[in-house]
Amino acid sequence: MSSESSKKRKPKVIRSDGAPAEGKRTRSDTEQEGKYYSEEAEVDLRDPGRDYELYKYTCQELQRLMAEIQDLKSRGGKDAQAVEIEDRRIQSCVHFMTLKKLNRLAHIRLKKGRDQTHEAKQKVDAYHLQLQNLLYEVMHLQKEITKCLEFKSKHEEIDLVSLEEFYKEAPPDISKAEVTMGDPHQQTLARLDWELEQRKRLAEKYRECLSNKEKILKEIEVKKEYLSSLQPRLNSIMQASLPVQEYLFMPFDQAHKQYETARHLPPPLYVLFVQATAYGQACAHRKSSQPPRQDKMLSVAIEGSVDEAKALFKPPEDSQDDESDSDAEEEQTTKRRRPTLGVQLDDKRKEMLKRHPLSVLLDLKCKDDSVLHLTFYYLMNLNIMTVKARVTTATELITPISAGDLLSPDSVLSCLYPGDHGKKTPNPANQYQFDKVGILTLRDYVLDLGHPYLWVQKLGGLHFPKEQPQHTVITDHSLSASHMETTMKLLKTRVQSRLALHKQFASLAKLQAAVVLNPGYSSIPPIFQLCLNWKGEKTNNNDDNIRAMESEVNVCYKELCGPRPGHQLLTNQLQRLCVLLDVYLETESHDDSVEGPKEFPQEKMCLRLFRGPSRIKPFKYNHPQGFFSHR
């Protein structure tokens, strides 16, 4: 209750305390200053220590009073104590007020203190800022100073001539010795001047030199052009001289080139070349009665790569001598490179059969404008020459089937001389070589390498005596020369005769017969259908006579059965067909508009050639009278 009342009363008291407090204050103010009351000012006057003591004392008093109140309240009697309690309460209130004042003062002091601190701090901050600014400026200035101190004038980069030189070389108006000696600045200036002067002079010189150079270069250009224009002119002169050369029959140019290449030929080919050219020229001269245009019967040329020939730096004679050595070498090298045995052997063979890169090409022209092209090769390791032949005709040849082989390169030159088939190597030494690499005979390789005819060897001056095989063989010009003429003549006749034979084959009449055989042969006869290839294709569709021939063997087969049991029917039919073909061809009416003799002269006896509306030929043979008549 008392606490409640104290609580109730405290606010009252406070209010009421406040008023008097203020009153107190105003009193003290007016006592002191007179105009206004400033608690702040009071703070300055009072001593904080004493206030602290006061505070401690007040707290003690309050504690004491509270304890006494407590005592009194616990003792119990209400009335007497109530007054004492009230008394003490009032005292404690006063103490409270003191405490509040002290609190205010403390606050004010604190505030003041803070303010002061704040001010001071601000000042300090301001000074600090200033300090920093100044320091910064100092630093900046220091940097500038160092920069300025570090500044290097460009002039210091220039390598100036040394002082002594300077004073020696510079003209006096630049060097100004009297001024510059004492004054380094002036000296440097002077030196720089001198440098500039020198440089100007040098630049002048440089320009002059450049222009000189340009001039000289132009002159060089002009001269070069002149020289280079000479070369085509020389060439054109050469070209222009060619017709003159031809006219005068002195093809120097061509011949020169040929002889150049000929130098790289292996000896047998060289012999052949020389002899063939000589023969060709001789033949041409022989026909001096001919009009001036030279009829080149025989023309010689060299084909192949001269560079490759040059690359074979071993001249062919050496390879002939050391064949066994080179074989051994080959073995070794091939062993190193390739492991397999079969491929090794192949390589050895290829090496053995290697051709010289150059070959001699001979063109033999015959009267009817057909040309026999012969290409002669030299097999270096075997020391034999081979030839490949080709025939070209002025007009296209239509090759009938049976004549296909006549002009084939493989066989056109076969047996030019008796027994010379061109399938075996003429050099006996080759056999030993072949054994080493497993070649049985050269026959397998002739298609590729050419044919090693004996006459070819002779033309190249290679002579192989049959009794002893020799390693070294001399190439003999006289041997070649002695055989040249005969061989050439033989070759020409061979070509011409083959061509003539070819033509004959083309003009032959061919009868094709298709036969159907019945399983019931020979009671049921074979049936023939015929087609005649001669002056066009004639069958039973377009030629009544073919039809009649078919009818002779198909319908009239009973005559052809032969003796019982008649198994020869087919052969007899075929034979009759042959006879019928003969009759047909021989009785072909002669075309009056075409001149010349009949192609198939009539050998058979015929009474009449044509009979009946269908104009059939006489196919019926009358035995034993032996003449042909119609059915």
Place this chain on the structure above:
Amino acid sequence: MERAAQQAVPLGQMEVFQALQRLHMTIFSQSVSPCGKFLAAGNNYGQIAIFSLSAALSSEAKEESKKPMVTFQAHDGPVYSMVSTDRHLLSAGDGEVKAWLWAEILKKGCKELWRRQPPYRTSLEVPEINALLLVPKENLLILAGGDCQLHAMDLETGTFMWALRGHTDYIHCLALRERSPEVLSGGEDGAVRLWDLRTAKEVQTIEVYKHEECSRPHNGRWIGCLATDSDWMVCGGGPALTLWHLRSSTPTTVFPMRAPQKHVTFYQDLVLTAAGNSCRVDVFTNLGYRAFSLSF
């Protein structure tokens, strides 16, 4: 000429033989009966076959109707020529001319009424008769063929009256020029000769192969076919088929045919021609314009 159709080869020997025969058969001649119902055809084996035209051409025709009603061996050699009179069928080929009665011909085992052989000069080989020509006004039959002569036979008596000589090679064809009356004959020698029947002499010769417009030397010079229209004549063979004006003996039109022509007839204003080796019968108006072709 016609080619016989091919058939599959049967098994028996006889059938094989017949099939082979058919394969190589050539029909050389044909003739229609006077009543018009039958067609006789003669082939290279000497057989004559009679076909019933009415049956084959009727609307109910079957395969059998197209087979011959009767076939018989008429001659030893090919039957090159046949003509029909109002009662007889005359066939000739291997040097003889035989006559058959149309009325009897369909009966089996028909025999010829008569056969005659013109007087030939050579005996070594019997010349064939290539052409028969009836001259109804004079009742003559003219035969021509291998012996290079035209023989005239009187049909009543069967005697050979005269022979006309002039051709140097055998005669292929005959034609009758009614107005004059003349006979034209064309032969292997390349000439068309006109003979006057009354005087039995050669009146005109036209050597066709000598005229450049129509001659074709690569085919030969033989004249294979002849037809005449009294003023005009068409002939062909080795040389090109040409229309001739007879009085002036000049070729007027050359028909553009490549193959040698084997048959030609005048029909009204048209020229019908057939080559043996093609499937066509070409029809021309006689101005040389090929109107159309009949083709198999």
